[in-house]
Amino acid sequence: MTASRSNNDVQVAVIGFGPSGAVAASLLGARGISTLAIDRQQGVYGKPRAIAIDHEILRLFDNLGVAERVLPHVAPFPASQHFGAQGQLIRRIDMVQEPYPLGYTPTMVFTQPPVEAALRDHAASYPGVRVELGTELIGLEQDAERVTLHLRDAAGAVRVETADYVIACDGASSGVRQQLGIALDDLVFDEPWLVVDVLVNEDALGKLPQTAAQFCDPARPTSFIIGPKNHRRWEIMLLPGEDPRVMEQPEQVWSLLARWLTPDDATLWRSASYRFHALVAHEWRKGRVFLAGDAAHQQPPFIGQGMCQGLRDVSNLAWKLEEALHGQAGNDLLDTYGEERAEHVRQLTSRIKAIGHVICERDPERARERDARILAEGGGQPRTITRQEIVPPLQRGLLALDTPAAGILFPQPWITGATGPALLDKVAGGGWRLVCRAGSAADTEELGAAAAQAGLALVRIGVGGLLERDGVLDRWFAQQEAVAAVVRPDHYVYGTAADAASLSLLLAGLRARRSVSHQT
Structure with missing residues (x-):
C-alpha cells in the first residue's frame, strides 16, 4: 500500500541508522512511505554490542523478509544458570518449551555487525527509502505541518529538508532528545561493568561452561553468555576504586578471565567499560518528533532486552504513522505510542532491575540470605523460570483492556x-x-x-x-x-x-x- 503524499521532501525522517533506525526505515519502506534515514557514521561498528534477540523480533524480521539474511548469524540462547555465593546452583532462566508460541526459538543470541549490516542493506533496498551515511542532524524546528531538518554531510555541506514526522533513533546521548529538551527519568540503577567479548579457539571451548551463567558472587558478580559459534561474552562488575579505563586494558581483562581462559585460548575481540543505567524518557513525543530505541530508554542488560525494546518501539510506531499519513488516524492514535511503550519499558526495566539487584548483591551475608530465599521459592530446589514470563504485556493504550489477553502477543502457529x-x-x-x-x-x-x-x-x-x-x-x-x-x-x-x-x-x-x- 502506498501512503498518501505530502508537500514535504519526505514523509518520515529517521535520525540514526543503527538496528532501530534501520528496522524503522524498512517498516516504513514496506508501507510505501517515503523515508530519509541518516547517520553521522559511515559504516557499521565492527564489534558486538547487543547480543540477544527474541522470537518477537525474529517474527518482525521474517515479516520484513530479512530473516534469512539474519539467521546465519543467530543461535539459540541456552538456559542461564544462576550460581549463589557459595557457587551452588540457585535457579535457572530458560525459554518456553516447544511447540514455540511464535513459531521461532523464543530466545536467541546473535553477532551484531553482520546482522546490522543486513538490516541496513534491506532498508536501503526499498525504492522509497533514501539512506545517507556520514550525514549529521545539526538542528531542527517544527510547526503544525512539518519538521524542518538542518543537515550537514561528510563534506561539510549544509542543507535543509522537511518531513511530516521524525523518528529519533540516535542513541543514548540523543542530540534530538537534547534539542527537544526532553528529560530522562532515572529508575535508580547505576552500576559500573566491564563487557568482554572473545573468540575462543576450538580446543579451548570445553574449558568453559556449556550453558549461560550468572555468577552471583558478592566478591565479583559476573555474567557469562554463549554467543554464536565461538563468540563468548563476559559482563563483569567493577569494584569500588577500580578505574574503568584501566580495567578494560588487555592485561587487566586477561587477569579477570584467568578463572576460565588464558590469552593462548582465545582472541580478545572487544573490552569496554559501561555504567548500566535504568532511564526512560519523560516524553516520547514532542509534536511531530518521536523518540525510539536508546534515545528513549536505557536498561540493565541482564536478560538481553535492550535492542529488542528499541525494535518494539519502531514496530509499534510504524503502523500508527502509516494510518496518520493516510488520514485514517490523528493525534489520539499517535499518542498511544508513548503511552504504550513507556509503560512497557518501565515495567520490564523494573523486572530487569530486580534480577540485577539479585546478581549484584555485594554483601556476603545478604547474598547468603538471597540464595536461601531463592531456593525456598523452588521448594528447596533450583526452579526454572522463563524469559518469556519476565517480558510483560502492553497494559494501556489502544487495547480492549476489559477482555482477556488484551495486550499480549498473538501466537503464530x-x-x-x-x-x-x-x-x-x-x-x-x-x-x-x-x-x-x-x-x-x-x-x-x-x-x-x-x-x-x-x-x-x-x-x-x-x-x-x-x-x-x-x-x-x-x-x-x-x-x-x-x-x-x-x-x-x-x-x-x-x-x-x-x-x-x-x-x-x-x-x-x-x-x-x-x-x-x-x-x-
Whole structure:
C-alpha cells in the first residue's frame, strides 16, 4: 500500500541508522512511505554490542523478509544458570518449551555487525527509502505541518529538508532528545561493568561452561553468555576504586578471565567499560518528533532486552504513522505510542532491575540470605523460570483492556498446507486481523462483512479454515476462554471475544475508537 503524499521532501525522517533506525526505515519502506534515514557514521561498528534477540523480533524480521539474511548469524540462547555465593546452583532462566508460541526459538543470541549490516542493506533496498551515511542532524524546528531538518554531510555541506514526522533513533546521548529538551527519568540503577567479548579457539571451548551463567558472587558478580559459534561474552562488575579505563586494558581483562581462559585460548575481540543505567524518557513525543530505541530508554542488560525494546518501539510506531499519513488516524492514535511503550519499558526495566539487584548483591551475608530465599521459592530446589514470563504485556493504550489477553502477543502457529507447513503470518498476512476459531459460536455468516466493516482481514482457524499443525491456537483460545481475537498490525491482541455477542461489542468498540482517533 502506498501512503498518501505530502508537500514535504519526505514523509518520515529517521535520525540514526543503527538496528532501530534501520528496522524503522524498512517498516516504513514496506508501507510505501517515503523515508530519509541518516547517520553521522559511515559504516557499521565492527564489534558486538547487543547480543540477544527474541522470537518477537525474529517474527518482525521474517515479516520484513530479512530473516534469512539474519539467521546465519543467530543461535539459540541456552538456559542461564544462576550460581549463589557459595557457587551452588540457585535457579535457572530458560525459554518456553516447544511447540514455540511464535513459531521461532523464543530466545536467541546473535553477532551484531553482520546482522546490522543486513538490516541496513534491506532498508536501503526499498525504492522509497533514501539512506545517507556520514550525514549529521545539526538542528531542527517544527510547526503544525512539518519538521524542518538542518543537515550537514561528510563534506561539510549544509542543507535543509522537511518531513511530516521524525523518528529519533540516535542513541543514548540523543542530540534530538537534547534539542527537544526532553528529560530522562532515572529508575535508580547505576552500576559500573566491564563487557568482554572473545573468540575462543576450538580446543579451548570445553574449558568453559556449556550453558549461560550468572555468577552471583558478592566478591565479583559476573555474567557469562554463549554467543554464536565461538563468540563468548563476559559482563563483569567493577569494584569500588577500580578505574574503568584501566580495567578494560588487555592485561587487566586477561587477569579477570584467568578463572576460565588464558590469552593462548582465545582472541580478545572487544573490552569496554559501561555504567548500566535504568532511564526512560519523560516524553516520547514532542509534536511531530518521536523518540525510539536508546534515545528513549536505557536498561540493565541482564536478560538481553535492550535492542529488542528499541525494535518494539519502531514496530509499534510504524503502523500508527502509516494510518496518520493516510488520514485514517490523528493525534489520539499517535499518542498511544508513548503511552504504550513507556509503560512497557518501565515495567520490564523494573523486572530487569530486580534480577540485577539479585546478581549484584555485594554483601556476603545478604547474598547468603538471597540464595536461601531463592531456593525456598523452588521448594528447596533450583526452579526454572522463563524469559518469556519476565517480558510483560502492553497494559494501556489502544487495547480492549476489559477482555482477556488484551495486550499480549498473538501466537503464530505452523499452518499445514498442500505445499507443506508455513507460519501463520506468511499465510494470513499482517495488518489488522480478526482471527476466529472456525465453527465456533462467533463464526457466523455475517462475520466476514462485520470484519470488513471494522477494517479487519478475517482469518479462520480450524476445520473449514486454515489448519494448524500443533494445536498452539486451540490451546491458546481455550486458555483465554475465547473463540476470536482482534490482532493489531504489531501482533499485539487488541481484544478477545467468547461468542458472537461479545465479538459484536468488541468490533463496535474498535470502530468507535478508531473513528474518534480519525477525527482528532
